[in-house]
Amino acid sequence: MKKLALISIACSFLLAGCWDERLYKEFTIVPLVGYDREEGELTGYHTYTTVSAPDMLSYSTVVGKGASVKEVGFDANRKIGETLDFSQLQVILVSEEMAKSNLLETFDVLFREPHNRLSSKLAVVEGEIASYMEKTEEMGLEAPDFYLKNLKTAAAHSIIPDINVNEASTRINDKGIDLFLPYIKMSESGEIPELAGVALFSNKVFSGHTLDDKESLIVNILAKQPGKFTVFSYEWKQGNKTYPITVEIARYTKKWNIHDNQIDANYKVKLSVEEFAHNHLNDEKTVKELEQFLSKEMTKDFNKVIKKLQEAKSDAVGFGRTVRAFHPHLWNEGKWQDTFAELDIEVKVKAKIAHSGILN
Amino acid sequence: MKFMLSRNQFFLLLFIVQTGSSFFSFPAPFVNAAGRDAWLLFIVSAIFHYMLLLFYERNYDYFTMGPFVSWLYKGYWLFVVISYLAYVDYTLAVWGFPKTPQYIVIGILVTVSLYANLSRAETAINLPVLLIPLILAFLGFLQFAWGDVIWTNIFPIGQITGTEWWKGLLKGQTAFIGIELYLVFRSRVDIKQNIKGLPLFVYQMTWFLFFFFSVLLTIWYFTPTGVKLVPEPLLFLLRTQEVTFIERLDLFFLYIWTVWTIVTVTLVSFTALYVHRQHAKEKQVRDTIIWHVLLVVLPLFFLKKENVDYLNDLIIYVHLVFAIIIPVIVIFINRRKRK
Incomplete structure (x- = not known):
């Protein structure tokens, strides 16, 4: 009888989890x-x-x-x-x-x-x-x-x-x-x-x-926080003709300088050319012109987006994380969304062509 | 009860008891009490931990328990195990087994300890070995969270207030619980094996890095608001990870932690019964069974969140008495007597 009771108790332990099964x-x-x-x-x-x-x-x-x-x-x-x-x-x-x-x-x-x-x-x-x-x-x-x-x-x-x-x-x-x-x-x-x-x-x-x-x-x-592919397309004017250019970001670095009520956000972007019917990417002058063009266009677009974020009082980029960590005086000025909307933020993009695909 | 411990067995036993149940429960209250600088505070706590170990190492010979002190410690260990069992059972009920009767879960946890403590001493002593691969797997899977951590969360440094220092140092004691086992088993370590110096330092660093990692990961992964909402941050962190081979990573590690707690309960019970047998040599099987019946019955009274939280708070103060005050008194008295 004792043995039976012990075995029953021991076996009841095997039922653990049965009460919680979800079929x-x-x-x-x-x-x-x-x-x-x-x-x-x-x-x-x-x-x-x-x-x-x-x-x-x-x-x-x-x-x-x-x-x-x-x-x-x-x-x-x-x-x-x-x-x-x-x-x-x-x-x-x-x-x-x-x-x-x-x-x-x-x-x-x-x-x-x-x-x-x-x-x-x-x-x-x-x-x-x-x-x-x-x-x-x-x-x-x-x-x-x-x-x-x-x-x-x-x-x-x-x-x-x-x-x-x-x-x-x-x-x-x-x-x-x-x-x-x-x-x-x-x-x-x-x-x-x-x-x-x-x-x-x-x-x-x-x-x-x-x-x-x-x-x-x-x-x-x-x-x-880019995904696997990050592609930009622009139209490059050369003389009377316009050439579409599509570039993919190969890698890039960011550097934010935060001082007083100003943020200088610098991005160095290495690009891989995916589409450029004008060709001549073996010509140093063309490459330089293209890099200048892309830097200017991207800088313009990036700053436009920052303005929109500020209008929406939405720091989707996360400048606030860095400000909170390293610039407490700025962080403590008030509610971050209000501070962010008033900041003088300037983005500079420096584009560099790193790859031209298998064509010049 | 005669047995001898190797240096590795001794340190492993100590490590498992110190990390056992508290590993999941430690980070959230500690980070909430100390704030962003909790990691800094833990370094200070670790220095204190090392000093305590050095003090124990220097004086363990003087720590001999008479029947009265022995009963006090047995009561303390009973309290520790009840707190652990109530906590682990509540956590299991919340995370994995909400409908399973809680006495069944506690019964399973305690049965392993009963078996090990009715067997030869080596059974309980060698049980921690089972955990080594599981702990390594646990640490490995925590690395999945690496991509989601926010490094800047630890900044700005040095904002901690006096109250936070005090509260944090107290909460930090949770990681110390079980340290008094050093005094109990140190004299059982093979005298040919050196403990003083480097081996003790290595143990200290292992203990430190283990808890320090959990504190850092909690600060990096959670916002201060987030960590206030989540009582078991490491378990929650595992829950948020998406892997292809298992739907719920947290459940997998909940079971690992359960095994960890079972071994801890076994080892603390082994310690209490070992101390008990030094003064009560008869009816050892009966006493072992009574101890384990208490372990099944008593936690059932503390299975509400409110009670579990209360026990987790109270244990810190009780621990301070049994890890510092009583050892200091016993060592002081015995030193004087021997002079």
Whole structure:
């Protein structure tokens, strides 16, 4: 009897974890969600997987309403009679209105519950969220795959920052840098969502300002967070003819000199020429002229972007991190976003052609 | 109970007990108390730790426990193990097993210790070896966070206030817990093996770098607001990492940490029972079982967050009594007696 009791106790230990098992058959995976807020009420659009035929997955969308993300989820559960599971969430879309509140507070549940994924991508969309949740013929892919693929490709090409939910929370909590998220618009035909650039945040909330794709690429360069490929295109005039030139940044260095209320940001950029029909890149004079042209154009564009960031009071580059660390007098002048907007920031880009491809 | 320790066994035992449960719980309260300069403060704490080790090394011969002091220490170690078990069980419930009955989890943790302590002394002594590859894997996987750290987070240096110094030094004591085992087992180390000098310094540096790394990583990775929200920053950091071969890296290391805590519980229990057997030589099996029953039952009263936090705060003050005050008194009295 004693032995039996001991064996039973020992065996009960093997059951540890059984209480907490999470079987796929009991949950419905949600890879894409979209949230909108109107008059304090949250509306959530959940794209979830259904098995339409053996070995075939399809997606449906269910809408839930409530005061919080969790309540919205419960409302959606009731409507479809299944339990939605957010542990495999790939993309979260939020409306502009929603982004004007602190996202960290709204998405508290993502951080509090350990099985939620923090590597999901986050994006702001223009207008009403409902139209972005349905698959259109133009998309070619199911909506969750479409958004994930587009966001990943754009991040690889430095057009948007490679920011996930966790990185977004770090930026929201950091007083020395502002968040910027991919900004998606519906195409003019209204058939396909397009990545339009980035939405700029100021002091934890969406500022209402956006940057287009070329400008957001520059922010990524300024912050030294480029993706795998960073390409710029310009038109170079030579005599009466115009030649397009496309260069890719091979590598670059940044140096910020911060003194008084002024920041001199110097960037030395080594470029690889990808497209230049004028050729003659073996001619020192041409190379020099081209380098001067690129330095001037890039400097002009980079400064334009800085002005836009200052207008939006959004330090997406993260000058504030350096200021907080090494220039406390400037940091302590007041709220950083206000100080940043008033700073005299001058960017200088020095371009150098490092590679010309396999042609001269 | 007769056994002899090699130098490596001795230091490994000490290292596991000192890092065991506190490794995950240490960085957040310490960084919150000391602020951005926590890393600087830890260097000062480490100097104090080394001085304490040198003091122990010089006087361990005088640290002999009578029945009264021995009962005090047994009570202290019981308190330490209960705090550890309550903390690890609460953390496991929050991170991995919210629905599993908590007595089952504690039962599993304690059963290993019961088995090891009913077996020969070598079983408990050699158990830490099991952890060496796991700890190395843990440190290796923390390197995934390297790309996300913000180096400037430690600047500006030297902003720490007097209150932060004081609070930080106190919280820093969490990393010292278990150091008194040095006095208990030092005399059991093979006399042919040298401890003084370089070996002790190497141990000190290993302990220091281990905790220092955790403090630096916490400051670099989290903003001051972020670290206030996350009680287990290293576990959270692992949770945020995306790897292709496993969905939740944090769970994998939660289990490693659980094993780490099991070994710590085994070693502290082994120490308490070893000290107990020096004065109570009979009915050793009964006493071992009673000890482990207490370990299963008592933590069940402290499984709320509020209680766990209270124990984690209280243990610092209790530790100061048993790592500094009592050893100093015992050594002082015994030195006088021997003169």
